[in-house]
Amino acid sequence: MSKNRWIKKIEKGQSFDKERLSKSDLIEIAKWAASGLETELTRISWEKVTNIPRSIVEKHFGTFTQLKSSANLIPSRSQRKISNLIARHEEYEAIKNLSKERKSWAGKYKKPRANKGRFKTCVIFSDVHDKMCDAFVLRVLVDTIKRVQPDNIIIGGDLFDAPEFGKYFVDPREWDASGRIKFTHDKILKPIREACQTAEFDLIEGNHDERILKHLISNSPALMDVLNSIHGMKISDIFGLDKFKINYIAKGDLHTWTASESKKEVAKNNKVYYDSFIVDHYPQTRNKVGLPGVNGHHHKYLAYSMHNHTYGSYLWHQLGCLHVRDASYANGQPWNNGFMIAHVDTENKSTIWEYINVGDFAIVGGQYYLRKEGEFLID
Ligand SMILES: [Fe+2]
Numbered sequence: 001m002s003k004n005r006w007i008k009k010i011e012k013g014q015s016f017d018k019e020r021l022s023k024s025d026l027i028e029i030a031k032w033a034a035s036g037l038e039t040e041l042t043r044i045s046w047e048k049v050t051n052i053p054r055s056i057v058e059k060h061f062g063t064f065t066q067l068k069s070s071a072n073l074i075p076s077r078s079q080r081k082i083s084n085l086i087a088r089h090e091e092y093e094a095i096k097n098l099s100k101e102r103k104s105w106a107g108k109y110k111k112p113r114a115n116k117g118r119f120k121t122c123v124i125f126s127d128v129h130d131k132m133c134d135a136f137v138l139r140v141l142v143d144t145i146k147r148v149q150p151d152n153i154i155i156g157g158d159l160f161d162a163p164e165f166g167k168y169f170v171d172p173r174e175w176d177a178s179g180r181i182k183f184t185h186d187k188i189l190k191p192i193r194e195a196c197q198t199a200e201f202d203l204i205e206g207n208h209d210e211r212i213l214k215h216l217i218s219n220s221p222a223l224m225d226v227l228n229s230i231h232g233m234k235i236s237d238i239f240g241l242d243k244f245k246i247n248y249i250a251k252g253d254l255h256t257w258t259a260s261e262s263k264k265e266v267a268k269n270n271k272v273y274y275d276s277f278i279v280d281h282y283p284q285t286r287n288k289v290g291l292p293g294v295n296g297h298h299h300k301y302l303a304y305s306m307h308n309h310t311y312g313s314y315l316w317h318q319l320g321c322l323h324v325r326d327a328s329y330a331n332g333q334p335w336n337n338g339f340m341i342a343h344v345d346t347e348n349k350s351t352i353w354e355y356i357n358v359g360d361f362a363i364v365g366g367q368y369y370l371r372k373e374g375e376f377l378i379d
C-alpha cells in the first residue's frame, strides 16, 4: 500500500488500523498535514487533522518534536539564524527610511521673528519626561514664556519618558504609552504653545525620544498599544509637530546596530542659534565646538567657565530638568529643577545666560512663585 493511500483515507475520513503505519508513513503524513495549515503543525492540530493518536507517534519517534524534525518541519539552527538576520535587515531598512523622513521635520515651522531687533530671547528647558514632569516647574516655565514672549522656545531633549520602550522591566499591565503621548500634548505642549504663538519652537531629540521612534518600527507589544489607541496618527504626530508647530531636530542616524552606536548618533542632535550658542542633549559638545551652549540629559545644573580665541571667556551650562525630583525608580534628590533664559546680542554674538533655578520657590524678573502644597506631579 502506498503512503498516499493512507493520506487519501485520512482525507476521506475513513478508519484504518493506525498500528500499520510505518515511520516513513508518519513522515509523509506530517509533511502533508503541515502543508495544509496556515500556522505551525502542533500536537493538537496533528491529532485534529490526522486522527492518529500520540501513542503511534511516540512508538516510532519518542516525541512529536522528533517527528517534526524528521519531516524537516523544524528549521535548523543555521536556517533560523538566516531568517533572524533577514528580519533584522528588513527592520534596519524600515528604520533607515524613518531616519531620513525625520530629518525633514527640522525646518517646517520657521516663524517670522516677532522681535526683529538686535537682541533675541530664547527659553530653553530639557528633560520633561512626560508624566514625570514637575507641576510647579512647568507652571513657572509657562508663565515665564507668557511674560517674556521669547523668539525661540527650545526643548533640549527627552520630552518623553516612555519606560514601556526601555531596557528596564515595566509591568505590561501598567503600560500606557498612548496615555503618555496624550498627556504630553494636552498638559505640556499645548500650554507652552498657547503661552507664545509667535516663538519658533524646537525639540532637540534626546535618547528617550529616539527610543520611541525606533520602537515604533519594531514590532513590540508597547507599540501595538500605541498604534491601537492613536489609530490614524502619523509618526510625527506623536511629537505634536504639526499640532503645535514644532521643529524636530535630529541629525544622527536611527539605523544603528548597537547601544553605543545609538549614543554616538544621539550626540549629533544639536542646533546652533544665531551663530551664538548651541543646544545639545548630551554634554560632549561642550569640549568640541568652542561655542557657548547648553546641554540636558543629566538632570543636574552645572556651569562651566570656558575660554577660546573666538569668544574669549564664555559659559556652558548643563540644565536642570523638569522631571520631578521625587521619583520612586530614580535617585532624583541630587537632581535640580530649572530652565534657562538666553539673551542673545546677534551683532556681537554674545549671550547673557539667566538660569532659573526652581525649588519650592522661584523668582523670574522680580516675580515670585511659590510651590503650592503637594504641587508635584500633574493631575
Ligand atoms: Fe532625561
Ligand SMILES: [Fe+2]
Binding pocket: 157, 158, 206, 207, 208, 281, 296, 297, 298
Ligand atoms: Fe537623556
